[in-house]
Amino acid sequence: MERRAIHCQLQNHSDSSLVQENFTGMLPVLPLEVLEEMLLNVPPQQVVCVCRLVCREWKEVVDSDSLWRERCRREGYQTYVTKLPKDWRLFYFLCKKRRNLLKNPRADDKFKGWHIMENGGDKWKIESVDEVPLPDNTVQKYFATSYSTCRKSQLIDLEKEGYRPSFMDDFQPNIIISDWYAPRWDCGSEYEICVELLNRKKKPIKKFSPDTVVFQQWNDQKWNQLHLECFSNSLEGVPTYAEHLLAAFPSLCGPTHSKPSHLG
Numbered sequence: 001m002e003r004r005a006i007h008c009q010l011q012n013h014s015d016s017s018l019v020q021e022n023f024t025g026m027l028p029v030l031p032l033e034v035l036e037e038m039l040l041n042v043p044p045q046q047v048v049c050v051c052r053l054v055c056r057e058w059k060e061v062v063d064s065d066s067l068w069r070e071r072c073r074r075e076g077y078q079t080y081v082t083k084l085p086k087d088w089r090l091f092y093f094l095c096k097k098r099r100n101l102l103k104n105p106r107a108d109d110k111f112k113g114w115h116i117m118e119n120g121g122d123k124w125k126i127e128s129v130d131e132v133p134l135p136d137n138t139v140q141k142y143f144a145t146s147y148s149t150c151r152k153s154q155l156i157d158l159e160k161e162g163y164r165p166s167f168m169d170d171f172q173p174n175i176i177i178s179d180w181y182a183p184r185w186d187c188g189s190e191y192e193i194c195v196e197l198l199n200r201k202k203k204p205i206k207k208f209s210p211d212t213v214v215f216q217q218w219n220d221q222k223w224n225q226l227h228l229e230c231f232s233n234s235l236e237g238v239p240t241y242a243e244h245l246l247a248a249f250p251s252l253c254g255p256t257h258s259k260p261s262h263l264g
Contacts, residue, residue, distance in 0.1 A: 035061055040071060044092065068092045094163065101156045107141040113154060120148025134180055134223055142180075147187070155198075175230045177208075182223045183215035190214050195230050 030038070039047050039061060052062040061067055068088035077095040085091035103113030107126045116124060127144045134142075143152070159165060175195070183189045191213040197205045208230035 029057075032061070036067055036070070039067060040074070044071070044096070048089075063089075065089075097162065101158075101161055102154055106139050107143050111143075111152070114152045115154065117151035117153055118149045120150055121146025124150050124152065132182060132221055132223065135225075136180070139180075145189075155202075176228070177230055178225070178227045180223050180225050181213070182221060183219050185219055185221035186217060188215060188217040193226065 035058070039051060039058075042051060047062055047067075052059050065088045068091070072088060072092050072095065075092075075095075077092065104111075110126055111124065123146055125144045125146070126141055129140060129142055158168065177193065177195055179193060181191045183191075192209070194207065194209040196207045199205055208228075210226070210228065213224070
């Protein structure tokens with residue numbers, strides 16, 4: 001495909017007759033390290049969909065582990081795995097699609113995607129961040145709990161999200177959880193978060209649950225960020241690693257002060 005394009009461009013040159021006479025229709029042979037460096041500077045989709053089709057030599061380089069291992073190194077993806085990948089190209093593209101797997105994390109679509117486990121007091125509520133803005137000014141809403149226990153959860157099917165069990169078994173990538181939370185200034189409260197890895201029968205394989213955060217009454221009402229790796233280096237030998245991921249984001253109001261109200 002590219003050879004034909006090059007040939008057409010040469011035909012349109014002012015000295016096309018001379019060029020055609022000397023042009024063999026073959027691309028010049030490049031040193032392997034030069035070819036690999038060139039491919040490392042081409043967008044990855046074009047490397048696979050276009051460059052791979054040029055000739056056998058290019059195909060072999062595109063299919064090589066060294067090319068994608070180097071791409072991973074340059075873009076910092078190697079640090080996220082506990083085992084070396086068997087297929088570096090697959091690993092690279094899955095890392096490129098790394099994203100927030102939670103649906104509706106910012107309450108933009110009310111409670112869509114969430115399962116309400118407990119709805120105490122005046123129940124869960126969606127509130128605006130106008131009064132106490134988040135450091136991330138793109139967030140305009142948040143989930144607010146009430147004066148009794150409120151819990152919600154979300155089940156993520158990793159296979160449906162493109163992370164096959166074989167990939168999870170081989171690479172065991174770290175799972176990162178991130179959440180912003182804040183209390184109401186005149187109420188004591190507690191914040192908890194729990195992440196569980198489930199098998200196909202939805203039975204827990206592993207559980208990650210940081211310590212409960214306790215806020216006293218008359219606090220500064222500031223936002224706090226939780227950002228942690230879960231299950232890092234702890235799943236060696238676990239069969240069918242992370243077939244499903246249950247991310248539960250519950251918040252609790254403690255007994256230090258209770259009145260009809262909503263908390264952060």
